[in-house]
Amino acid sequence: MLTYLTAGESHGPELSGILTGIPAGLTLDIDEINAALAARQGGYGRGNRQKIEHDQVIITGGVRHGKTLGSPIALTIKNRDHKQWSEIMNPTSPETPENTLRKVSRPRPGHADLVGGMKYGHRDMRNVLERSSARETAMRVAVGNICKQVLAALGIKIVGYVESIGGIHAEGSQPTDVALIEAAIAKNDLRLTEDNQVVAIHDLIDEAKRNGDTLGGVIRVVAEKVPAGLGSYVSWDTKLDAKLAAAVMGVNAMKGVEIGDGFENAEHPGSQVMDEIDWADGQGFSRNSDHLGGFEGGMTNGMPVIVKAAMKPIPTLYKPLQSADINSKEVKKATVERSDTTAIVPASIVIESVVAIELAKAITDTFDGSNIDRLKRQVEDYREELKNF
Numbered sequence: 419m420l421t422y423l424t425a426g427e428s429h430g431p432e433l434s435g436i437l438t439g440i441p442a443g444l445t446l447d448i449d450e451i452n453a454a455l456a457a458r459q460g461g462y463g464r465g466n467r468q469k470i471e472h473d474q475v476i477i478t479g480g481v482r483h484g485k486t487l488g489s490p491i492a493l494t495i496k497n498r499d500h501k502q503w504s505e506i507m508n509p510t511s512p513e514t515p516e517n518t519l520r521k522v523s524r525p526r527p528g529h530a531d532l533v534g535g536m537k538y539g540h541r542d543m544r545n546v547l548e549r550s551s552a553r554e555t556a557m558r559v560a561v562g563n564i565c566k567q568v569l570a571a572l573g574i575k576i577v578g579y580v581e582s583i584g585g586i587h588a589e590g591s592q593p594t595d596v597a598l599i600e601a602a603i604a605k606n607d608l609r610l611t612e613d614n615q616v617v618a619i620h621d622l623i624d625e626a627k628r629n630g631d632t633l634g635g636v637i638r639v640v641a642e643k644v645p646a647g648l649g650s651y652v653s654w655d656t657k658l659d660a661k662l663a664a665a666v667m668g669v670n671a672m673k674g675v676e677i678g679d680g681f682e683n684a685e686h687p688g689s690q691v692m693d694e695i696d697w698a699d700g701q702g703f704s705r706n707s708d709h710l711g712g713f714e715g716g717m718t719n720g721m722p723v724i725v726k727a728a729m730k731p732i733p734t735l736y737k738p739l740q741s742a743d744i745n746s747k748e749v750k751k752a753t754v755e756r757s758d759t760t761a762i763v764p765a766s767i768v769i770e771s772v773v774a775i776e777l778a779k780a781i782t783d784t785f786d787g788s789n790i791d792r793l794k795r796q797v798e799d800y801r802e803e804l805k806n807f
């Protein structure tokens with residue numbers, strides 16, 4: 419079974435990841451993993467942490483001479499910023515007054531601080547924020563990129579990008595064709611499509627920053643050439659759209675998930691929403707539209723898979739909101755930690771990654787995922803079978 423686990427604190431020595439279930443015999447492109455990590459560090463509106471980090475993956479297991487072995491893949495990403503935190507975030511040295519500086523006692527509304535502290539009994543909420551930090555998403559991107567490479571070997575392409583920031587929409591960002599989206603992304607660092615919109619968005623982010631405020635946005639991911647029939651209608655927990663929604667919601671700050679035109683579909687009659695079925699000799703079945711985002715009955719239907727995610731604004735505000743000190747119980751302004759103004763661009767890479775992980779999981783659940791060449795043959799045979807259905 420394809421599964422993964424991550425560990426590591428934001429200012430600890432490093433992030434660790436173990437990924438199992440990747441087929442043997444896949445030639446891994448490490449540069450591509452590192453390019454995805456670099457993309458996750460990009461985007462306008464990030465804080466100063468990204469000037470310190472230079473994320474690169476180190477692989478210490480499951481790969482030999484550049485090819486996957488079928489055994490668990492062990493991954494590491496160093497936290498360069500740990501140098502500045504080596505005493506405070508030392509995993510093993512005993513607590514002293516000096517190395518417990520920078521205690522957090524005024525929880526930030528919207529972050530995990532207060533509830534995490536109450537649940538785990540941490541009186542220093544640094545113990546919460548270090549792990550609830552989205553620093554961990556760097557490892558999810560490394561894992562996701564390996565899954566993306568499995569999918570690419572099967573002809574499945576996937577891309578994520580920003581649809582809107584703080585309510586400003588990027589016009590023309592609706593193509594379902596991955597190549598068109600990638601060409602548009604190449605034009606600017608924001609993963610948006612229209613230059614004039616980018617200027618407006620830069621202004622909006624600058625203004626939020628000046629006001630000590632933050633912004634969220636909407637992300638869209640498209641996956642193409644996904645074979646029909648991944649996931650199943652037979653039980654609630656076999657539905658792939660449900661698994662995708664859980665994976666997306668599992669990313670820090672995501673508060674809404676939509677498949678296809680989900681919420682808009684709810685406002686239209688069925689005649690305008692259902693994707694009519696067509697058939698062509700040699701091609702088999704297809705649809706005339708994709709309002710349902712490539713899903714019927716929790717199964718992929720062969721159309722592009724379209725997933726949208728709504729990210730709330732970053733909770734840490736440089737002009738902090740009201741909080742209460744957990745020691746003195748006085749009502750005070752929340753703690754301010756170094757922070758992003760918006761992280762919608764990096765989040766688009768993270769959402770793309772978690773969608774890739776779920777699709778690779780579904781593929782290796784459906785077919786024998788032990789060896790990449792056998793997997794390729796099985797998927798090709800299956801596609802032929804469907805064409806002749």
Ligand SMILES: Cc1cc2nc3c(=O)[nH]c(=O)nc-3n(C[C@H](O)[C@H](O)[C@H](O)COP(=O)(O)O)c2cc1C
Pocket residue numbers: 465528529530550551552555669670671672730732733734756757758759761764765768
């Ligand atoms: C890529 C990325 C970067 C983030 N950067 C910050 C940040 O700099 N400051 C912050 O307070 N929250 C940031 N967040 C959001 C918090 O991690 C998140 O809101 C927090 O863990 C609480 O979880 P929840 O919003 O899912 O409830 C970021 C999220 C993502 C995906």
Ligand SMILES: C=C(O[C@@H]1CC(C(=O)O)=C[C@@H](OP(=O)(O)O)[C@H]1O)C(=O)O
Pocket residue numbers: 428465466467468471550551552553556670755756757758764
């Ligand atoms: C470190 C990353 O994001 C961090 C996510 C984050 C949070 O609270 O989620 C808070 C900030 O941490 P710091 O205070 O160290 O700057 C971000 O920089 C990263 O994405 O690599």
